[in-house]
Amino acid sequence: MNNLRVKTGVDKLDHILKGGLPRGSVVLLAGGPGTGKTILSARFLYSGIVDYNEAGMYVSFTETREAFKNYMLNFGWNFDALEKKGLFTFLDFFSTSEEGVDHVIKTILEPISIRNIKRLVIDSVTALSISLGERYKVRNIVYLLKQLLKNTDCTSILVAEVPFGYPMMGVGVEEFVVDGVILLELQREGYEFKRRLAVLKMRGTEHDLRYFRFDIQHTVGLKIMPILAE
Ligand SMILES: Nc1ncnc2c1ncn2[C@@H]1O[C@H](COP(=O)(O)OP(=O)(O)OP(=O)(O)O)[C@@H](O)[C@H]1O
Numbered sequence: 001m002n003n004l005r006v007k008t009g010v011d012k013l014d015h016i017l018k019g020g021l022p023r024g025s026v027v028l029l030a031g032g033p034g035t036g037k038t039i040l041s042a043r044f045l046y047s048g049i050v051d052y053n054e055a056g057m058y059v060s061f062t063e064t065r066e067a068f069k070n071y072m073l074n075f076g077w078n079f080d081a082l083e084k085k086g087l088f089t090f091l092d093f094f095s096t097s098e099e100g101v102d103h104v105i106k107t108i109l110e111p112i113s114i115r116n117i118k119r120l121v122i123d124s125v126t127a128l129s130i131s132l133g134e135r136y137k138v139r140n141i142v143y144l145l146k147q148l149l150k151n152t153d154c155t156s157i158l159v160a161e162v163p164f165g166y167p168m169m170g171v172g173v174e175e176f177v178v179d180g181v182i183l184l185e186l187q188r189e190g191y192e193f194k195r196r197l198a199v200l201k202m203r204g205t206e207h208d209l210r211y212f213r214f215d216i217q218h219t220v221g222l223k224i225m226p227i228l229a230e
């Protein structure tokens with residue numbers, strides 16, 4: 001791991017990470033349903049392209065290209081325009097889920113070198129694991145991807161779905177294999193739920209270990225509060 005940093009596009013998160021994600025790292029973004037995993041991942045790709053001229057790829061096992069593009073227009077992120085310029089690649093495995101692991105891996109790795117992709121999101125490794133059937137548990141997939149991505153210059157976010165009400169992650173050994181873990185949670189406080197985020201691990205950098213409260217706002221995306229929740 002080197003000292004070069006990749007800005008996530010969320011200023012406060014880069015601050016929590018003391019500069020951003022270490023370049024080339026493979027980071028698990030874990031959270032329950034509706035916690036903001038897709039919006040944060042999309043922001044990372046969008047900012048990479050428009051602010052840093054780094055080509056990005058979103059690999060989806062949960063929604064179609066059109067659904068994703070329309071969803072992100074809510075935040076002012078026009079992925080369609082970026083795709084037309086060749087800077088954004090969307091791989092749809094949602095509509096074609098019958099493929100084996102070799103095909104999936106090959107289809108993901110090829111564009112990384114051909115299109116010089118610097119930022120990758122796989123949404124999600126949980127859905128990928130389900131689509132491959134019994135033999136490939138999330139931990140196998142994460143281990144395989146980590147091995148394959150370690151020699152690329154690509155910084156990767158692997159989205160992991162944590163079942164609702166789960167105390168923490170505890171999804172397996174994948175937390176140990178990856179370079180970093182970012183956790184998104186909806187925490188019940190009285191009669192409402194509040195959003196919070198924590199960086200649990202990030203190899204190669206100092207980082208804040210505290211929980212930070214955040215909101216998801218129309219036309220903005222993630223807004224992390226300057227004041228600590230606890
Ligand atoms: N336009 C919007 N304005 C404000 N908040 C929004 C908007 N769109 C979505 N949200 C909030 O963001 C949440 C979904 O965020 P996101 O799609 O990133 O979640 P996720 O963690 O990927 O969920 P899943 O596991 O279901 O894929 C919604 O449940 C809603 O609370």
Ligand SMILES: [Mg+2]
Nearest residue numbers: 037038062123
């Ligand atoms: Mg999602």
